[in-house]
Amino acid sequence: MAELNYKIVETIAVISESPKGWTKELNVISWNGRPPKYDLRDWAPGKEKMGKGVTLTEEEIVQLKKALANLNALSE
């Protein structure tokens, strides 16, 4: 696998934590020096490993926000 260079610009939220300490996080990450994107994925403790995840553009995050806001079943 190609080596990935990344910088976590901002941690927006830690969505969950597993018993082994892996966390699912929404971050803003710059990959290989490119402009930062939103990123939702699992991380090992101390960010030693990363799990699979998705990156999202600003427009995609806006659409996701709208979709979740309309998800009435998930109202608190």
Next chain:
Amino acid sequence: MAELNYKIVETIAVISESPKGWTKELNVISWNGRPPKYDLRDWAPGKEKMGKGVTLTEEEIVQLKKALANLNALSE
């Protein structure tokens, strides 16, 4: 790679579509006959291939919804 059996129970939203027709979607999916979970990932046209993605529990979706709702920079 192990063969994956899945059933898309519900498509909640199509978040974006690429020029080549890949879509980023929030679905409710049952993997290998297990109880359905939320799933955010890219799909090829006609669901012929799937890209990397994340699955989320109901509780994780609630936390993600809260995080995005608080993201003022993304207000419409």
